[in-house]
Amino acid sequence: MKNPNIMKKVLFTLALLVSFSSYSQIExxxxxxxxxxxxxxxxxxxxxxxxxxxxxxxxVRFERNYVDGLAQGEQKGYYRSGELRYTSNLVDDAIVxxxxxxxxxxxVEFTIKFEDGLPSDEAxxxxxxxxxxxxxxxxxxxxxxxxxxxxxxGQLKYTANFVDGILNGxxxxxxxxxxxxxxxxYVDGKKIE
Numbered sequence: 033m034k035n036p037n038i039m040k041k042v043l044f045t046l047a048l049l050v051s052f053s054s055y056s057q058i059e060x061x062x063x064x065x066x067x068x069x070x071x072x073x074x075x076x077x078x079x080x081x082x083x084x085x086x087x088x089x090x091x092v093r094f095e096r097n098y099v100d101g102l103a104q105g106e107q108k109g110y111y112r113s114g115e116l117r118y119t120s121n122l123v124d125d126a127i128v129x130x131x132x133x134x135x136x137x138x139x140v141e142f143t144i145k146f147e148d149g150l151p152s153d154e155a156x157x158x159x160x161x162x163x164x165x166x167x168x169x170x171x172x173x174x175x176x177x178x179x180x181x182x183x184x185x186g187q188l189k190y191t192a193n194f195v196d197g198i199l200n201g202x203x204x205x206x207x208x209x210x211x212x213x214x215x216x217x218y219v220d221g222k223k224i225e
Contacts, residue, residue, distance in 0.1 A: 107121070
């Protein structure tokens with residue numbers, strides 16, 4: 033028969049070894065005012081688990097999770113008042129699929145589609161749910177893009193082109209019935225007569 037005291041000592045020693053084999057800490061970042069800005073969990077100096085960002089007034093601003101130092105899974109952002117502001121899915125620190133932004137009342141305000149970590153399409157909506165306007169990105173951050181605006185009925189209202197975030201090229205306006213109202217050309221944001 034085994035000595036129960038020896039077994040207890042062995043188990044205690046193993047428990048101590050396991051507890052000292054990894055180091056866990058919570059890192060806190062603060063605003064200049066001294067108020068809490070972000071809390072992050074680390075194990076062995078690698079970010080793991082939930083990270084929470086706060087507004088300076090103390091309300092939760094965002095939440096996301098980390099695995100082996102990389103943001104993974106659902107990310108949520110909030111208005112100061114607590115309503116959901118946006119959601120997105122993260123894989124290895126990059127947004128994958130659609131990032132969805134919401135009005136405070138809960139309806140979708142706009143979506144940004146990401147491909148290979150970069151925005152490719154953006155759609156904005158009226159509170160009633162109808163499409164308002166879209167962007168089709170050629171390069172990230174609207175370096176080059178086509179913008180299309182819509183009436184609440186869904187009818188095309190206008191088209192405009194952007195280069196380096198500035199109106200360039202042909203723009204067209206349409207009536208609610210779809211008739212062409214104008215065609216204008218722009219260079220570096222200035223209308224060409």
